[in-house]
Amino acid sequence: MNPVEIAEAVSELAEKPFDQETFPYAFLEAFGFKQTTIRRLKSGETNASDLPNGVLRRGSIHMLVCERGAVSSSLRALRESPRTASAKARFILATDGVDFEADDLVGGNTIACAYPQFSDRFGFFLPLAGISTTKQISDSDFDIKATGRLNRLYVQLLKDNPDWGVAEKRNEMNHFMARLIFCFFAEDTDIFSGEALFTSTIERMTAGVQTNTHDIISEIFRAMNEQDKESVEPKLPRWAVDFPYVNGGLFSGSVEVPVFSKIARSYLLHIGGLDWTKINPDIFGSMIQAVAEEDERSALGMHYTSVPNILKVLNPLFLDDLHAQLEEAGDNSRKLLNLRNRMARIRIFDPACGSGNFLVIAYKEMRKIEAQINKRRGEADRRSDIPLTNFRGIELRHFAAEIARLALIIAEYQCDVLYRGQKEALRDFLPLDAMNWITQGNALQLDWLSICPPTGTGVKLQGDDLFSSPLEQAQIDFENEGGETYICGNPPYLGSTWQDDQQKADLKAIFAHRTKSWKSLDYVAGWFMKAADYGTQTNAVSAFVSTNSICQGQQVPILWPLIFATGHEIAFAHTSFKWANLASHKAGVTVVIVGISNHAEKIRQLFSIADNDASIVKEAENINAYLVPGQNVVVDKLSRPMTDVADMDFGSKPVDGGNLFLNFTEKHALVQRSPAAAQFIHEFSNSEEFINGKQRFCLWIGEDEVADAREIDEIARRLDAVAEMRLASPKLQTQQSASTPHRFGEVRHRKSHYTIVIPRVSSENRDFLPVGLVSGGTIVGDRNFALYDAPLWNLALIASRLHWVWIGTVCVRMRTDFSYSNTLGWNTFPVPTLTEKQKADLTRCAEDILLAREHYFPATIADMYDPERMDKEFPLVREAHERNDDTLERIYIGRRFRNDTERLEKLFELYTKMTSSSATTRKVGAA
Structure with a gap:
């Protein structure tokens, strides 16, 4: 369940008559606990409580319904129950149906309220559903609840008005919803005079009729579009005259409203009953945008982007500099004035703005700084000099674009109330300004210079009828002469596999004339290239959130030389971190943040x-495209290792249609029937067998054994089937191999005592690469790489965190998983010259890792390296890896590295030195 679904379920529970016996189980059900779990609790099978009538779910919550x-x-x-501690309950909860109290034993927070009000605090309990909450999320219960209610209304209106759901009507429907949201906010924040003016008017004027709800709303909208209400024709009804003139494009144009059924009217009044003073545009907009997207509605509430994550972009982009100037200015009136004037000309441009998160946070943070300036200058109630028109965006979806502008309007009003007071805020709020700042369209097709032009020129392009804004804004841009532009945002990532035809066409238009390899780029690369091109015409600095793949593997040599060539x-x-959402039990995508400029400071951060988990800031003279301090180099493939490590080769590829393979049952049956077959059967290990401990066998027949093998009927039948399959292949090489059906299509196996095996593709979620040993008689498949009879210290290198970060950085990705490469990852891996003592130490470390795994037999690699289970269930494996990392990293720098960034910095330093006299090092851009 997601937060919106939970909010609805908890609200329904709070509204029902209190049932002492069923409440604990209904409460758990509202947070997504399965019926089987609840049944076992009810029966007492899993109820660990030691209190009469108590219900204790281990690891979750201890509840008591009392007198x-x-x-x-x-x-x-x-709280004092021994079972609460021993069962590791995070929450305790007590209620009598009148009062409600609960403690978070981990977070240290507590709530106490009347029973019906506990639904307003559902965010407190989101960890029960596996949703990790920040303070901002738990403080945003209203936004989540409002989103759910609006979604119910939206779905009901489409059900009542099918014609409003068609593509031609969708924009009008979305605009209608934006108008409703404004009205709910306005009536609770005194923008409309009179208590709950919008909701109470609808309730009063539709009482006993109810089917005329759409007519009443239409007249209200018409009233807010008329400045001279007395002269308008047809005349407004007297009850509508109290609504103020709002316009600003929000209420201009058609005032047609979808028909409301009794159910839809009920939903509308219910939404109006919420306290809209609590709306938080930081989070609300990002969730409400999903209401209008049918394919996203199932993910409702998962679009939240935390403010701390957004500030990871905005702070180094420009806010840190503003804070530094504020501190330097102190109480110096002239310096404070200069800073305020500078801020009034700063433009923030998000060319993938969604519902405006980045723009809203940037605006609020700038208003916070401006408020301090005004306070120090004795002008605390001064009207803001920061215009909303300086916060510009492009958004593909119509409703998200509408919500982005509405979110900024709400943010402006809230900031005015906070810093100037309610009276001043109300005086200056209405009517709304008709000028537009958000353009609806495809950001990769539009000319950014026409939407956020160089200072002194007019805006040449606007979105289609968004708030009916004027086409010309030259006077704004003229006033912004000499200002700075900062581009930011979180564009869609979409690897090449997931791009549709339109998205591929977008990238082709940007990159095809620059590189033949553009098809391998992630979709987000288009935003980086457009930002770099934009920067050649302006003094802009840009920073985007991106999947980390854009700074890894094959994308580095394709994209970054092009960006560096523009002078950026x-x-x-910011190196890799999780950009989490609100989906329960799901980790966020791994992202990086990259800021580019053609006038960057000498020292980079x-x-x-x-x-x-502590934050680290490192200063460097240059940051390369792999996000490592150092020269702008590209790691290219090598046919042989550049250091004293063993050769690594692919495993053998069968190309047999499955005919050379046997499972355990088939092998056993064959040997029973024909004992001589045993000599031709070998254990087989591909990545699936190696990682998941599966047993599989193959026929492996030497050239001098073919005649004997064919004496066995089943083997002869299988070889004939291989030959038939290969002959039917369209590939000439495969057809030619039909004459030797006893051989794998590609044979790389060598006789050895043992083989070091590493899968070609493995999950990035593991802390270490899954490397190990198989016996020399085992045939290693082509989904693995193999080192035959290599010194065991090679295994210690591959199993290290150092190697993990190198592979994750320089190798190609298979979706988000590591795709290992011998030529790009192993042969280029920088290893210092090792002494015999160091090799012996690493050999012992490799042995310790293997012995630790053996201790947990029959647990598999998949089991032991599961990040959720490794420390709890297989601690000896973790300890062995820690010793291995400690030993290896001391060889590199005499101590453990502090983090992966430091590891990569050392590896790239060594790589550059080792290849400095070779043609294998390719430098790009200026270092």
């Missing part, structure tokens, strides 16, 4: 997360 007036004492009993360099960056 009237005993809530506080019951909560104390829950990486001004700052590289942000990263340490192994202990």
Whole structure:
């Protein structure tokens, strides 16, 4: 379940008559617990409580429904219960149906409220559903609840008005919803005079009729579009005259409203009953945009982008500099004025703005700084000099674009109330300004210079009828002469596999004349290239959130030389971290943040997360495209290792149609019938067998054994089937191999005592690459790489965190998984010259890792390296890897590295030195 679904379920529970017996189980059901789990709790099978009538779900919550007036004492009993601690309950909850109290034993927070109001605090309990919450999320219960209610209304209106769901009517429907949201906000924040003016008017004027709801709303909208209400024809009804003139494009144009059924009217009034003063445009807009997208409605509430994550982009982009100037200005009136004037000309441009998160946060942060300036200058109630028109965006979806502008309007009003007071805010709020800042369209097709032009020129392009804004804004741009432009955002990522025809066409238009390899690029690369091109005409600095693949593997040599060629360099960056959403039990995508500029400071900032989750900021003279301090180099493939490590080769490829393979049952049956067959059967290991411990066998027949093997009927039948399959192949090479059906299509196996095996593709979620040993008689498949009879210290290198970060950085990705490469990853891996003592130490480390795994037999690699299970269930494996990393990293720098960024910095330093006299090092751009 997602937060919106949970909010609805909890609200329904709170509205029902309280049932002492069923409440604990209904509460768990509202947070997505399965019926089987609840049944086992009810039966007492899994109820670990030691209190009468208590319900304890291990690892989750201990609840007690008590007698009237005993809530506080019951909560104390829950807190003191030995079972609460031993069962590791995170929450304790007590209620009597009148009062409600709960504690978060991990977070240290508590709630106490009347029973019906506990639904307003559902965010407190989101960890029960596996949703990790930040303070901002738990403080945004209203936004999540409002989103759910609006979604119910939207779906009901489409059900009542099917014609409003067609493509031709969709924009009008979305515009209608934006108008409703404004009205709900306005009536609770005194923008409309009179208590709950919008909702109460609809309720009063539709009482006993109800089917005329659409007519009443239409007249209200018409009133807000008329400045001279007395002279308008047809005349407005007296009850509508109280609504103020709003316009600003929001209420201009058609006032047609979809028909409301009794159910839809009920939903509307219910939404109006919420306290819209609590709306938070930071989070609300990003969730409400999904209401209008049918294919996204199932993910409702998962579009939240946390403010701390957004600030990871905005702070180094420009906010840190503004804060530094504010601190330097102190109370100096002239310096403060200069800073304020500078801020009034700063433009923030998000060419993938969605519902406006980045723009809203940037606006609020700038208003916060401006408020401090005004306070120090004795002008606390001064009207803001920061115009909303300086916050510009492009968004593909119509409703998201509408919500982005509405979110900025709400943010402006809230900032005015906060910094100037309610009276001043109301005085200046209406009518709304008709000028537009958000353009609806395809950002990769539009000319950014026409939407956010160089200062002194007019806007040449606007979106289609968005708030009916004027086509010309030259006077705004003229006033912004000499200002700065900062481009930011979180564009769609979409690897090449997932791009549709239109998206491929977008990239082709941007890249085809620059490189033949553009088809391998992620969709987000288009935004980086457009930003670099834009920067050649302006003094803009740009920073985007992107999947980390754009700074790894094959995308580096394709994209970054093109960006560097425009004169841009990486001004700052944040290495890989999780950009999480609100989906329960799901990790967020791994992203990086990259800022580019053609006038970057001499010292660049590289942000990263340490192994202990602490934030680290490293200063560097240059940051390369792999997001590592150092020269702008590209790692190219090598046919042989550049250091003293063993040769690595692919495994053998069968090309047999499955005819050379046997499972355990087939092997056993064949040997029973024909004992001589045993000599031709070998164990087989591909990545699936190696990682998941599956047993599989293959026929492996030497050239001098073919005649004997064919004496066995089943083997002869299988070889004939291989020959038939190969002859039918359209590939000439495969057809030619039909004459030797006893051989794999590609044979690389060598006789050895043992083979070091590493899968070609493995999950990035593991902390270490899944490397191991198989016996020399095992045939290694082509989905693995193999090192035959290699010194065991080679395994220690591959199993290290150092090698993990190198592979993750320089090798190609298979979706988000690591795609190992011998030529690009192993042969280029920088290893210092090792002494015999160091090789012996690493050999012992490799042995310790293998012995630790053996200790947990029959657990598989998949089991032992599962990040959720490794530390708890297989601690000896973790300890062996820690010793291995400690030993190896001391060889490199005499101590453990602090984090992966430091590891990569050292590896690239070594790589550059080792290849400096060779043609294998390709430098790109200026270092």
